[in-house]
Amino acid sequence: GASVSVNGACLTVVAKGDREFTVDVSPETLTVTSLGKLAVGVPVNLERAMKLNERIGGHLVAGHVDGVGWIREKRQDGNALVVTIEAPPDILRYCVPKGSVTIDGISMTLNTVAAHTFSIAVIPHTAKVTTLGLKKIGDPVNLESDLIGKFVERLLQERGLAPQKPAPTIDRDYLQKRGLI
Incomplete structure (x- = not known):
């Protein structure tokens, strides 16, 4: 019953061995x-899931993936690899420069x-110890929006200070992106 994040998705371990888990x-x-x-x-x-008595190194991440984005560009800038990701509007709405996102x-x-x-x-350290350095143009990535931004929007909506989030349009494109047709 332990929780583990696999590419950002929080999953429950139902069986484990010495070198693998299910x-x-x-x-x-x-x-x-x-x-x-x-x-x-x-x-x-x-x-592994964070223990509540541990230091938080980064921003709050729940492991509840909001959607999939795609690597569109990679370029070197000094010691950093600048990666551009195409993201759905429902994720971009919570993105601000110098804000946080989970990839x-x-x-x-x-x-x-x-x-x-x-x-x-x-x-370089992040590229070495994660899969980000291995990603190619066109590869999908799991995205989780900033949790605090989602809470703030919800509070504003409940008070009538922000528009309600529109329901998704279910069309051929929507179904194809989700592998349903």
Whole structure:
């Protein structure tokens, strides 16, 4: 019953051995993450659940993936690898320069935010100890929006100070992106 983050998705361990573990993945998780597209042998980011008495190194991350983005550009800038990610509007709404976003479970600071994309700077240490350095143009990544931003928006909506979030339009594109057709 322990929780483990696999590429940013919080999953429950149902069986474990010396060098492996088994998790159950719900249809919802397969719909909103890229986990269903993983192949055997592909490296993933793994992280145990945080203990409440430990230091927080980064921003608050719940392991509740909001959607999938795609690597659109990678370029070197000094010692950093600048990565541009295309993200859905429901995630971009919570993105602000110097704010936080979680990419495949990795807490990152947003450099720039544009209409359809955002960029991050990956330092050599992060590239070495996570899968971000291995990602290629077009690769999917799991994205979790800033938790505090979501709470603030919800509080403002309840008080009539922010518009209610519109329901998604269910069309052919929506169904294809979720692998339903």
